[in-house]
Amino acid sequence: MKTSQGFPAGNFSTWLKQIRNTQKNNTGMDVPCGECTACCTSSFFIHIKPKEKKTINRIPKELLFPAPGLPKGNVLMGYDKNGHCPMFVNSACSIYDDRPLTCRNYDCRIFPATSINESEKEISQISQQAEKWMFDYSNENDLSNQLAIKSAAIFIKENAKLFPSGFLPLNSTQLAIFVLKIYPVFSEGKSLSDTEKIVNEIVDAV
Template sequence: MAQPLPESTVAAGPFSAWLRRMRRSLLGKEGMDVPCGDCVGCCVSGYSLQLRPEDQRAAARIPATFIVNAPGFAQGHLTVRPLSSGLCPMLEGGRCSIYADRPQTCLDYDCRIFAAAGMDAGGEDKAVINQRVREWRFSYPEPMDRREHEAVRAAAAFIRDRRDSFSVRVPAGPMGIAVFAIKSYEVFLDPAVVNKNGAEVARAVLEAVRNFDTSA
């Protein structure tokens, strides 16, 4: 079912410029600069908050009762669990109480990635983010901006809908799919991709992701 169009729109910026910066962010080379305005969607949607060892200023301001070990993360990485309401415990009066010292996870989070991939951030628990995702509008100052956006969406649709084409497990959640699409979109810039079977495209996607991850 098609999602309802939002009553308002929010400028997301030129697509290709955003894409380049997002790829640098995924490589840990640069953070994102998100024009959030008064939106606090990521603060009210039940996200756990990763604390890296370098997030010392944030860790010093977060009560220890909210911090737990993070299974699956590297040694020294911790997690701030959301409240049962889904709110970040550091949200006070609708605003981040540690904004100046917020951890890198917060600096890197950019819900425009879902708009780029053409999907919501999740279910009803992500309703606030989903609303903003549907409001984002990228601009296309050059033909390549639109071509790259179409390629990212094609990559996300393939990863989401053609999972049986992959020989290994690929992300199933919206964030994982969107990140995979950002890493592998160049596969879908090639017009010849339409002449390849699913297994061939899947191999090309995995190779693109591996090449991206090793380019840091």
């Protein structure tokens, strides 16, 4: 339900636990999308893993092609001339029950949570939706988690050149997910003065 201030995103720490569990175990996210279909219409290439047999069987073979740089069996599904997922039919996912893990795990709340902006023009719809999410910060733990995450995002942005070549994700979606993975390095009370030490801790945490 939309409020006068935006869309309720849920309790921050509860959401954080869920998204981190999803990143680790591919459990999927329950996102209150409402009528928003931005992620289905934003020119995404969808990665589908070999183990996703039901998904692969639901998609016409001509829509799939080998995923560059990944082992055999990993495939990508592209988008149509309008930037829409080819499985997006009549304003809905035509294979929803068997949709790819990539889709199940996607949650645009990662952007307001990390203060990382989705800046690519072709997915501006997602940016517009992400700006509307409003998290609930009901206790100090919520606030400390949020502070640690934003500190992580700022640190990575300001010190990107100190990391090994190719270590940091290149696009904003993957970078936001990366920040949610390593934010415990920036726990409350931790000194941020030793930049090199923090970089090494982040590398070790991945």
